[in-house]
Amino acid sequence: MSHIQIDSRPSPQTEQILQFDIVIVGSGAGGGTVAKELSDLCKRGVKIALLELGPHHVAAENNREELAMAQRYYFSGGGFQTTTQDMTLAFAKGVGGSTNVYTGVTFKLPETAVKKWNVPGISLDDLDPRMEKYLQENGAHFEDEANINQNNQRFKAGCEKLGWHVDQFAINTRNCAGLGTCNLGCPRSAKQGTAVVQIPKAEQNGVQVIPNCRVERIDGNDILATITPQENISAISTDQTHHSYRIKAKKIILCAGAVNTPAILMRSFGKTFNPVIGRYLTCHPALIMAAEHPDKVDGTQGPPKNYYSEQFVKSDRFLLESCMYFPFSFSRNLVGFGTQVDEFISRYPYLQMTIALVLDDAHHENRISINKQGEAQVHYKLDKKIQSSFVKAIRASAKLMFTAGANRLHAPGSKQFFIHQHEADQLEQLITEKYFKLGQASIASAHLMGGCKMGESPKHSVTNSWGKVHGQANLYVADGSLFPSCSEVNPYLTIMALADRVAEGVRNDFLSKFTDQRTGTLL
Ligand SMILES: Cc1cc2nc3c(=O)[nH]c(=O)nc-3n(C[C@H](O)[C@H](O)[C@H](O)COP(=O)(O)OP(=O)(O)OC[C@H]3O[C@@H](n4cnc5c(N)ncnc54)[C@H](O)[C@@H]3O)c2cc1C
Incomplete structure (x- = not known):
């Protein structure tokens, strides 16, 4: 396992610099998959980092206590509310993202949903072999x-x-003991998510995983992030635990999930950068x-x-x-x-x-926005x-x-x-x-989709069908936010298939731009 050396001396004002070729933000179903798919490039000298807001979770510490584990894994301890407070959203942080707490229910995207998406280039012919690959890789049975x-x-x-x-x-378990607490983190790592399957492979190949790293925004080809050195959290006072980093990259792939990827784009480019950012959120209430x-x-x-x-x-x-x-x-x-x-x-x-x-149908008004502090808010009308x-x-x-x-x-x-x-x-x-x-019935959602929908034009979508952000040469999205409308079934396998496709596009773009065409060596 390779680790970067994070300077843990208290120097909150100084911006430190890290340099990579490819940086992936977020390590859930999308980010973990992209990291694995691109990781063989590390053998050719390409430097890849996987930045994750939450920590590395340790399976042996999953004690199955509902409230403690909800605090450990979920954003807002599992109580994240939409602005009207009539729906609770469940999404998780930590290396592996929401795949640490998902139930592992594995569905292929149905034809009806792909047709409704109506994105040129996205078809079952393209997605089916990719879904089949992750079905096998994650041991779905x-x-x-x-x-x-x-x-x-x-x-x-x-x-x-x-x-x-x-x-x-x-379901995608291996050696499951039937403990039943999939949604609180499996103590045996029986459930197969990116923390168990894809990220260890990526790390073996040389991808550097940087946990406790909150990406604030993108500034040109740089990422501005705050890293909290884990070992110092309790030893030094709060204002000294955060270190600001400027992380340089040739390619950036956002995989922070349907709530946080739009929020990062809005913090980076303003709310008017693209009229569709954050819009058309669906969530299978x-x-x-x-x-x-x-x-x-x-x-x-x-x-x-x-x-x-x-x-x-x-x-x-x-x-x-x-x-x-x-x-x-x-x-x-x-x-x-x-x-x-x-x-x-x-x-x-x-x-x-x-x-x-x-x-649910995709509506323009169901959306992510950011508040004055730059934090994501979810507006959703039931x-x-x-x-x-x-x-x-x-x-x-x-x-x-x-x-x-x-x-x-x-x-x-x-x-x-x-x-x-x-x-x-x-x-x-x-x-x-x-x-x-509404407000009495306890409506919840764990399937967050949309907010950076794929499509052909910047007027109607945020990325093209390869997840490349319109108008940006080096910026991509590869997570649940790409869905133009809901998947009609539990979504993780579709997210992995789309992430696989985005990784293919990034690889091609990267190699064509940074390879010496005469010698075939990387520039
Ligand atoms: C309780 C539960 C059960 C589920 N069960 C199933 C199921 O059985 N089958 C199924 O198909 N789906 C299921 N899902 C849904 C599935 O887990 C998600 O759809 C999928 O994981 C989303 O993938 P993603 O990559 O979009 O986001 P995530 O997996 O949520 O990953 C996003 C990652 O980005 C990180 N991040 C966010 N902001 C930042 C930032 N600023 N800087 C750095 N990192 C950041 C987050 O910490 C997180 O790790 C379930 C979800 C939950 C919560």
């Missing part, structure tokens, strides 16, 4: 039925009894539902998620998946206070859970169409769970706290738009 827990089995059984579509999705069974469900045992139903995708624009959430996150999903809440939570081992993801999808999704989840054997359930958007089995034929009357109130 269908879990053996013997390891599938009751929570998932009941999702499948409910769909089958109702005659609904149901299918198993692949999601709601969790829970139902109590007379016998134990024990959803925390085994891989958390295995099945999905696309029964309502065409008609009502939502996807249903089996899921399991931890007590605190789950309790936030209950609408109300007091004894009923306590009572329901005390039945945790008996609860079946489902999640509904709404396939419009009537989304609310209507949610109401239908809540009814469908309720129907599914009653059919699977639940005796009562709690539904946001319902007239009453509990709906009982004997009321299962009244779901249309009990769950309605009248009772569904």
Whole structure:
């Protein structure tokens, strides 16, 4: 493993200089993939750095305690709110980014989504072999039925009894012990994310990973960043822990995620640099539902998620998946206070859970902006169409769970706290738009997409179909922000495929510009 020597003496005023050929900002699904893909260039003498805002996480320190791990991994401890405070966004920091906490659900981008994107050059013919590559590399597989827990089995059984579509999705674990805490960081590194698969390969090939490095902005071909020397954090006072760096690069690839890549571009070039920056954010707004069974469900045992139903995708624009959430996150999903809440939570081992993801449209007004301090803010309107999808999704989840054997359930958007089995034929009357109130229903999103959409012209997009920022010779984007609209399925595999494509473009650009055409040697 190669490390740069960071000067840890207190000198906050002095700007220090580092020099690389290629610098990648952010190390999640996009950044980790680009780092690995370009890393063979290191053998030819190309200097590559991977800058990451968060630390190197140590798997053995993942103690599975919900609140402590949420603080460790997530931006705002997992409580990042949109400006209207009716939706919570989950995205993570640290080497590996959000892939440290994802569930590993692995879906290929469907044809319908690519068609809707309508970006010349982006087709399934191009993306499919790339998705196939990461599917293999990350060990995506269908879990053996013997390891599938009751929570998932009941999702499948409910769909089958109702005659609904149901299918198993692949998950990307290796040697999974079924601890169930994927979203809090796996203590065994069983879940395959970039910190486990791609970044170690990149480091082996010579990419320098620089954790605790916050990129403030881009200044010409330089990156202005603050690095916090890890070993000194507690030893010296706060104002002396930050060191300003000017990091010189021939090529810069932004992979800071759908919230932070647009924010870096806005801090660097101003809000008017391109009319589309930060715009067209989509996020699959999601709601969790829970139902109590007379016998134990024990959803925390085994891989958390295995099945999905696309029964309502065409008609009502939502996807249903089996899921399991931890007590605190789950309790936030209950609408109300007091004894009923306590009572329901005390039945945790008996609860079946489902999640509904709404396939949202890309709107100009759903966007990232920056505040006076340059920090990202997310503006997102949960419009009537989304609310209507949610109401239908809540009814469908309720129907599914009653059919699977639940005796009562709690539904946001319902007239009453509990709906009982004997009321299962009244779901249309009990769950309605009248009772569904934004700010009360706990809507969350972990699939952040858009903000630097790909396209042909700077009037309608931020990058071309190779992730190259319009009007910039050496600046690229390779993360979830590239999506022109939502992926309609869990997005990580698509992000890796796009990052793979961006890496190919960067490699070609770099080699054509910095190779002596006569001798073939790098300049
Ligand atoms: C709880 C959870 C469960 C999920 N489950 C699934 C799943 O099962 N299947 C699926 O397909 N998807 C899942 N996802 C979504 C998936 O993880 C993300 O879509 C994907 O990781 C996004 O990739 P990215 O590269 O765009 O951003 P990220 O992976 O979020 O990486 C961005 C990185 O940039 C860094 N960064 C940000 N700002 C700066 C800065 N200024 N300077 C330096 N570095 C910076 C961040 O710290 C972060 O490490 C899940 C997400 C979450 C949160």
